[in-house]
Amino acid sequence: MRIVSLAGGIGGARFLRGLKAAAPDSEITVIGNTGDDITLFGLRVCPDLDTVMYTLGGGINEEQGWGRAAETFTVKEELAAYGMEPQWFGLGDRDFATHIIRSQMLAAGYPLSQVTEALCDRWRPGVRLLPMSDDPTETHVVISDEAGRRAVHFQEWWVRLRASVPAEQIVLVGADEARPAPGVLDAVAAADVVILPPSNPVVSIGTILQIPGIRAALEDKTVVGVSPIIGGAPVRGMADACLTAIGVETSAQAVLELYGSALLDGWLVAEEDKGVALDGVAVEARPLLMSDPEATRDIAAAALALARSLKA
Numbered sequence: 001m002r003i004v005s006l007a008g009g010i011g012g013a014r015f016l017r018g019l020k021a022a023a024p025d026s027e028i029t030v031i032g033n034t035g036d037d038i039t040l041f042g043l044r045v046c047p048d049l050d051t052v053m054y055t056l057g058g059g060i061n062e063e064q065g066w067g068r069a070a071e072t073f074t075v076k077e078e079l080a081a082y083g084m085e086p087q088w089f090g091l092g093d094r095d096f097a098t099h100i101i102r103s104q105m106l107a108a109g110y111p112l113s114q115v116t117e118a119l120c121d122r123w124r125p126g127v128r129l130l131p132m133s134d135d136p137t138e139t140h141v142v143i144s145d146e147a148g149r150r151a152v153h154f155q156e157w158w159v160r161l162r163a164s165v166p167a168e169q170i171v172l173v174g175a176d177e178a179r180p181a182p183g184v185l186d187a188v189a190a191a192d193v194v195i196l197p198p199s200n201p202v203v204s205i206g207t208i209l210q211i212p213g214i215r216a217a218l219e220d221k222t223v224v225g226v227s228p229i230i231g232g233a234p235v236r237g238m239a240d241a242c243l244t245a246i247g248v249e250t251s252a253q254a255v256l257e258l259y260g261s262a263l264l265d266g267w268l269v270a271e272e273d274k275g276v277a278l279d280g281v282a283v284e285a286r287p288l289l290m291s292d293p294e295a296t297r298d299i300a301a302a303a304l305a306l307a308r309s310l311k312a
C-alpha cells in the first residue's frame with residue numbers, strides 16, 4: 001500500500017513511528033512542514049524535517065522529542081560567550097552538523113528536497129521524507145507587547161515567548177509563490193490513502209495545506225485525520241494558542257470543521273469526544289493518547305483501517 005502522511009514535528013514524528021509499525025510493508029511518503037524553518041547564525045534550520053528524520057532514524061532525544069540524543073552544547077555556549085543572539089534556541093553540537101551540511105548544500109544550489117534526501121541517506125528513516133516546498137516559506141506571528149505591534153518569527157513566539165503573548169495573526173510568508181516540492185503531488189496522486197497525524201492543525205498541517213496545489217490534490221484522495229485535540233485540550237504542544245489566533249475553538253469538532261469534508265473522509269477522535277460529527281465524514285471514537293509506541297501503533301492502525309474501509 002502507498003501511504004502519504006503530512007507531518008509537523010514532535011507529534012507528527014511520534015505518530016509516524018506508529019504508522020511505520022502498523023504498516024511495515026507499505027511505502028510511506030511524508031510531506032513535512034517547513035514553515036517553522038529559520039536561519040540562525042547563518043545556518044538554515046528545518047526543525048520539523050529534522051525531528052521526523054531523527055525520530056524515525058533513531059537519533060532523537062526521546063525525552064524532549066526534538067534534537068539529538070546524547071547532545072552537548074559547547075558551540076551554543078561559545079556563541080553565547082561572544083554575546084551572539086538568539087540564545088533562546090537550543091542548537092546542540094551534533095545538531096549543528098546537520099545544519100552546516102544543509103546550509104552548505106543550499107548555498108551550492110541544491111534544492112531543499114535534495115538536501116533532505118542526502119541527509120536521510122545517513123538516517124534511513126524508512127519513509128520518503130519530502131519538504132512541502134523547496135521555496136522558502138516562514139510562519140510569522142503578529143503580536144503586541146512592550147515593543148509594540150510587530151511580526152516575529154514563529155520560533156520566537158513558540159520557543160522564546162512560549163506562546164504566552166496572544167497571536168493576533170499567523171501568516172505563512174511566501175505561501176502564495178511557493179510550489180509543492182518535486183515529488184509531492186506525484187506521491188499524493190499515487191497514494192492509496194492519506195493520513196493526517198495529530199500534528200498542530202494550524203502551524204503544521206495548516207501550513208502544508210496552504211502551499212498552492214496541495215490541498216486540491218489531497219481532496220481527490222481518501223484522507224483520514226487523527227484529532228490533535230482530546231476533550232478540549234491539545235494532545236501535546238500549544239495548539240490551543242494557534243487555534244485561538246485563527247478564531248477556532250480548541251475542540252475535536254472545531255478542528256474537524258476547520259479541515260472540512262472536502263478534505264477529510266474520516267476522522268478519529270478520542271472516546272471523550274464521541275458525538276463529534278460532520279456530514280460526509282466518517283467519525284470513529286477510540287483511545288487516542290500516544291502514550292507509548294504500542295498505543296501509537298494501534299492509533300495508526302485504526303486510522304489505516306478506517307481509510308481502507310472508506311476506500312472499499
Ligand SMILES: C[C@H](OP(=O)(O)O)C(=O)O
Pocket residue numbers: 007008009010011012013198199200203204205228236237238239
Ligand atoms: C501537536 C504538535 O505536533 P507537531 O505539529 O509538532 O507534529 C506538537 O508536538 O507540538
